Amino acid sequence: MFDKSRIRNFSIIAHIDHGKSTLADRLLEVGGVKEKSDSDTPALDFMPVEREHGITVKAQSATFEYRSKDGNTYLLNLIDTPGHIDFNYEVRRALKACEGVILLVDATQGVQAQTITNFLLAMEEGLEILPVINKIDLPNANIEATKEEIEKELGIPADDAILISAKNGTGIEELVEAIIARIPPPKGDVNLPLKALVFDSFYDNYKGVVAKIRVFDGVVKPGDEILFMGGQKKYKVEELGYMALKFIKKEELGAGEVGYLIGNIKSISDFTVGDTITLSSNPTKEPLPGYREPKPMVFACIFPTENQDFNDLKEVMMKLKLTDASIVFEPVNSISLGMGFKCGFLGLLHMQIVMERLETEFGVSVISTIPTVKYKVNLKNGEVVYVENPLEMPDPTKIDSIEEPYALVTIIVPETYIGDVMELMQNKRAIQKSMSYIDSKRVEIKYEMPLSEVIYGFFDNLKSATSGYASMDYEFIGYRESDIVKLDILVNGKPVDALSFLVHRDQAVYKGRELVRKLQKLIPRHLFPIAIQAAIGSKVIAREDIAPLRKDVTAKCYGGDVTRKRKLLEKQKEGKKKLKMIGNVSIPQEAFVEVMKINQ
Amino acid sequence: MKGIYIHIPFCSKKCIYCDFTVFDTNNRFLEELFKEYTDLVCVEIDLRFQEILNNKDFKTLYIGGGTPSFIGVENLLRILDKIFLYVPFSQFEEITIEANPEDVSLDFVKRIKEMGISRVSLGIQSMSEKALEKLSRRNTPQINRTALENLANVGFDNINVDLIFDVPQVPLEDVINSLDVVLQYNVVKHVSAYGLTVEEFTPLKLFVDRGIIKYGSSFEEQFIAIHEYLTSRGFRHYEISNYAIPGYESKHNLLYWRRQEYLGIGVSACGFVRRGDSSEKRYQNVLSINAYRDMLFRGELPVRYEEFLTRNEAFDELVMLGLRTSEGIDLEQVRTFVDDERYNIFLAKANNFISQGFLELCDRKLIPTLKGWIIHNSLVFELTS
Numbered sequence: 001m002f003d004k005s006r007i008r009n010f011s012i013i014a015h016i017d018h019g020k021s022t023l024a025d026r027l028l029e030v031g032g033v034k035e036k037s038d039s040d041t042p043a044l045d046f047m048p049v050e051r052e053h054g055i056t057v058k059a060q061s062a063t064f065e066y067r068s069k070d071g072n073t074y075l076l077n078l079i080d081t082p083g084h085i086d087f088n089y090e091v092r093r094a095l096k097a098c099e100g101v102i103l104l105v106d107a108t109q110g111v112q113a114q115t116i117t118n119f120l121l122a123m124e125e126g127l128e129i130l131p132v133i134n135k136i137d138l139p140n141a142n143i144e145a146t147k148e149e150i151e152k153e154l155g156i157p158a159d160d161a162i163l164i165s166a167k168n169g170t171g172i173e174e175l176v177e178a179i180i181a182r183i184p185p186p187k188g189d190v191n192l193p194l195k196a197l198v199f200d201s202f203y204d205n206y207k208g209v210v211a212k213i214r215v216f217d218g219v220v221k222p223g224d225e226i227l228f229m230g231g232q233k234k235y236k237v238e239e240l241g242y243m244a245l246k247f248i249k250k251e252e253l254g255a256g257e258v259g260y261l262i263g264n265i266k267s268i269s270d271f272t273v274g275d276t277i278t279l280s281s282n283p284t285k286e287p288l289p290g291y292r293e294p295k296p297m298v299f300a301c302i303f304p305t306e307n308q309d310f311n312d313l314k315e316v317m318m319k320l321k322l323t324d325a326s327i328v329f330e331p332v333n334s335i336s337l338g339m340g341f342k343c344g345f346l347g348l349l350h351m352q353i354v355m356e357r358l359e360t361e362f363g364v365s366v367i368s369t370i371p372t373v374k375y376k377v378n379l380k381n382g383e384v385v386y387v388e389n390p391l392e393m394p395d396p397t398k399i400d401s402i403e404e405p406y407a408l409v410t411i412i413v414p415e416t417y418i419g420d421v422m423e424l425m426q427n428k429r430a431i432q433k434s435m436s437y438i439d440s441k442r443v444e445i446k447y448e449m450p451l452s453e454v455i456y457g458f459f460d461n462l463k464s465a466t467s468g469y470a471s472m473d474y475e476f477i478g479y480r481e482s483d484i485v486k487l488d489i490l491v492n493g494k495p496v497d498a499l500s501f502l503v504h505r506d507q508a509v510y511k512g513r514e515l516v517r518k519l520q521k522l523i524p525r526h527l528f529p530i531a532i533q534a535a536i537g538s539k540v541i542a543r544e545d546i547a548p549l550r551k552d553v554t555a556k557c558y559g560g561d562v563t564r565k566r567k568l569l570e571k572q573k574e575g576k577k578k579l580k581m582i583g584n585v586s587i588p589q590e591a592f593v594e595v596m597k598i599n600q
Numbered sequence: 601m602k603g604i605y606i607h608i609p610f611c612s613k614k615c616i617y618c619d620f621t622v623f624d625t626n627n628r629f630l631e632e633l634f635k636e637y638t639d640l641v642c643v644e645i646d647l648r649f650q651e652i653l654n655n656k657d658f659k660t661l662y663i664g665g666g667t668p669s670f671i672g673v674e675n676l677l678r679i680l681d682k683i684f685l686y687v688p689f690s691q692f693e694e695i696t697i698e699a700n701p702e703d704v705s706l707d708f709v710k711r712i713k714e715m716g717i718s719r720v721s722l723g724i725q726s727m728s729e730k731a732l733e734k735l736s737r738r739n740t741p742q743i744n745r746t747a748l749e750n751l752a753n754v755g756f757d758n759i760n761v762d763l764i765f766d767v768p769q770v771p772l773e774d775v776i777n778s779l780d781v782v783l784q785y786n787v788v789k790h791v792s793a794y795g796l797t798v799e800e801f802t803p804l805k806l807f808v809d810r811g812i813i814k815y816g817s818s819f820e821e822q823f824i825a826i827h828e829y830l831t832s833r834g835f836r837h838y839e840i841s842n843y844a845i846p847g848y849e850s851k852h853n854l855l856y857w858r859r860q861e862y863l864g865i866g867v868s869a870c871g872f873v874r875r876g877d878s879s880e881k882r883y884q885n886v887l888s889i890n891a892y893r894d895m896l897f898r899g900e901l902p903v904r905y906e907e908f909l910t911r912n913e914a915f916d917e918l919v920m921l922g923l924r925t926s927e928g929i930d931l932e933q934v935r936t937f938v939d940d941e942r943y944n945i946f947l948a949k950a951n952n953f954i955s956q957g958f959l960e961l962c963d964r965k966l967i968p969t970l971k972g973w974i975i976h977n978s979l980v981f982e983l984t985s
Contacts (some may be wrong), residue, residue: 144769298693528958529779552974552977553974553975554977555797556841557856557857560868560870562920562921566916566920569977
């Protein structure tokens with residue numbers, strides 16, 4: 001067990017792209033965990049999807065030792081946090097395991113919306129905050145202005161902010177010394193009963209369920225019988241140790257330490273991140289205060305492309321839940337798509353990442369319905385129902401009114417882009433609430449707007465409207481009455497429930513036409529004509545037709561062609577697995593993906 | 601019944617739509633090349649027949665390409681003589697050679713007639729100057745006529761002509777006119793009418809992709825028109841692209857579609873052989889002349905790959921090939937390939953196609969209709985998946 005006074009548990013928090021993952025790499029190099037390399041791919045971004053999106057989705061952690069100038073060796077636990085606004089929940093979880101944070105600010109961009117959000121999260125947790133200014137090597141770095149912003153926006157002193165360039169390694173040693181000097185060592189008592197927090201978990205193909213834990217009090221060893229206090233499940237500890245891009249086995253983990261734990265945990269459904277672990281022979285009295293429940297903002301149903309794969313999907317969703325506690329789901333049955341899951345996501349990016357992980361990491365092919373927010377439906381009989389799925393929409397004749405969720409959106413943007421932002425917001429049903437200068441060049445604008453407008457790619461739109469200069473954050477502020485209609489898509493007269501969505505009446509015709517046009521391009525020709533219609537109730541608002549196949553024949557097939565043609569046939573059959581049959585029409589998976597994008 | 605296929609992979613110029621293994625030959629030492637290739641083919645014939653105990657079933661011989669006529673009569677004669685060492689001439693029911701009209705001189709025709717060739721497949725492609733130009737062919741309508749006349753004069757009475765239709769910017773009347781001209785020669789007993797296919801990795805594909813050739817297919821219209829024309833003149837439409845006066849169907853090509861055995865000899869040639877009751881093997885020879893030479897010199901069969909078919913693969917082939925012909929597929933045979941459950945699914949799908957007019961059930965056989973042929977790939981895909 002390591003001397004508690006020489007342990008430092010910390011996270012890096014930052015606005016997206018401010019250099020968090022690069023800094024993490026430098027720290028691991030200083031700590032000897034990672035070889036210095038020329039690769040630009042950060043070591044902590046483990047998942048393929050993360051590489052693709054260039055952002056960190058899952059909190060990873062790594063432990064390393066560092067010999068300080070004071071002659072002592074310290075144990076540093078870096079807990080990486082995701083950077084996108086969809087993932088505040090994961091940030092919060094990581095912070096629970098720390099005593100302090102590095103607040104990383106890009107010297108060329110200054111304080112941004114998520115700098116503030118993350119800062120507030122760290123303050124809430126009562127953590128020591130170490131301001132660090134990154135990218136000082138860039139010609140357009142403005143260190144003085146950045147310091148000023150930190151003081152003005154966040155209200156913390158920035159004189160002693162540490163100046164670094166994570167890219168070329170400037171100031172890294174100084175930063176590590178500052179972590180040791182300024183972030184307090186963990187409190188806690190090894191003599192008290194075990195109290196440890198599961199702050200993350202994942203599934204390792206060789207080791208099974210791996211929990212990442214932070215021990216607050218007591219000691220845990222292999223062979224101990226541990227109790228998950230929330231789930232009231234008992235397991236035997238099989239192995240534990242530090243994570244340093246690999247498993248480093250240890251004899252025990254004691255108060256203040258961060259590491260991994262593997263038990264004989266068979267059923268992954270018994271297991272929740274955020275739970276408190278104690279010893280069943282000598283339990284602690286009080287569990288740690290629970291996490292705040294993640295609030296799903298976006299809902300969609302997902303279905304396996306082949307009905308019989310439902311059980312595979314179920315298994316995979318359980319595994320996914322292990323590494324992504326923020327996803328919520330329950331079984332659902334669709335007329336056109338069969339058994340699937342209704343899922344709640346933190347945001348649209350979160351949803352995209354889940355979809356990609358299902359495909360790339362878990363190898364299951366899924367299609368999703370159009371993502372939607374949660375609508376509040378007031379019925380004529382006085383009842384109130386919440387609808388997260390167009391399938392659940394009550395009969396229109398019974399509906400008195402529909403309310404949709406609204407968000408308060410805060411945008412920080414250089415003043416030269418105010419016009420562009422306002423133009424964008426006009427199409428988003430947004431109401432401007434305030435506008436104020438936060439320094440001589442930048443403006444903070446607040447809008448109230450429907451949450452549905454925020455989740456459907458709004459962040460990307462905002463980025464492109466402002467050449468990437470705007471930053472934003474949003475919070476849910478309540479429900480407001482709205483003219484919402486259900487748009488149905490009919491394929492050869494048959495409604496495809498998985499393609500229907502809820503939309504404001506003003507946008508229904510435009511979106512219906514757009515969607516029908518896209519489907520016409522994506523659905524292959526069949527042996528019979530296909531009509532694709534968009535309808536509100538019984539009123540058709542858009543229609544496109546797909547003409548039947550006119551030629552699908554190979555002119556020559558002689559002795560030399562047989563094998564080749566048979567292989568083509570096999571390939572075609574492989575491709576069929578990616579098609580979903582709606583009645584007798586096969587619809588490619590891409591169609592469902594395209595439909596998701598229609599709302600952007 | 602079994603067949604022998606011999607591949608001659610040379611053309612004076614490769615056509616823009618062709619994706620067969622064919623070598624452009626602007627080589628100055630053509631004579632030597634053709635002679636050497638003929639030697640190699642003869643070596644392969646020896647190797648192949650050393651393995652075969654019973655030669656009695658070989659009834660058809662087909663020399664294709666490429667352009668077999670291009671390598672000259674002497675070389676062809678040597679190949680035939682070699683074959684006749686193993687399979688006596690009198691045993692063959694059909695010996696076909698493919699020829700390009702520009703090679704079919706009176707002398708050539710006389711010589712191949714003497715050799716014992718009974719059937720000539722002539723690559724005339726079209727009688728329209730415009731179409732021949734579009735296809736960048738070397739023959740002209742006049743060359744085509746001369747070739748047909750030469751063949752008729754020497755006494756060939758079983759001629760096939762290859763025609764290509766659905767050529768960009770060539771109207772239906774040009775296609776029908778080509779048929780009119782061709783059928784003036786009553787020795788033409790067989791017509792292969794191919795819809796132009798834009799194959800991958802061909803210059804044509806490049807031209808179409810880049811918009812140099814505008815290609816809006818009128819396949820269906822021309823396919824039906826050709827069918828009407830030829831069937832009204834006594835031809836039987838017995839395979840998607842093949843028509844014959846009854847009795848003059850290509851015996852060799854029917855082997856392919858009926859999944860009967862054939863040896864493939866020559867660069868890139870394919871073969872299909874059975875061992876015992878159940879083992880079915882398909883093979884293909886190597887694709888380059890160098891590899892072909894090297895392997896034969898080492899005394900090895902010049903095989904690039906061989907595969908033994910699984911039941912599922914054999915079933916796929918049965919459906920794919922059977923539905924190409926007017927013979928269709930025998931339901932009893934289908935039953936031997938699949939279990940009851942799959943058989944019932946197959947029947948249900950077939951019934952659905954029957955009700956849509958793509959198939960007909962006749963004497964326990966599933967026969968494709970004209971409408972069904974047009975979407976042959978879809979039928980096969982549905983029935984086998």
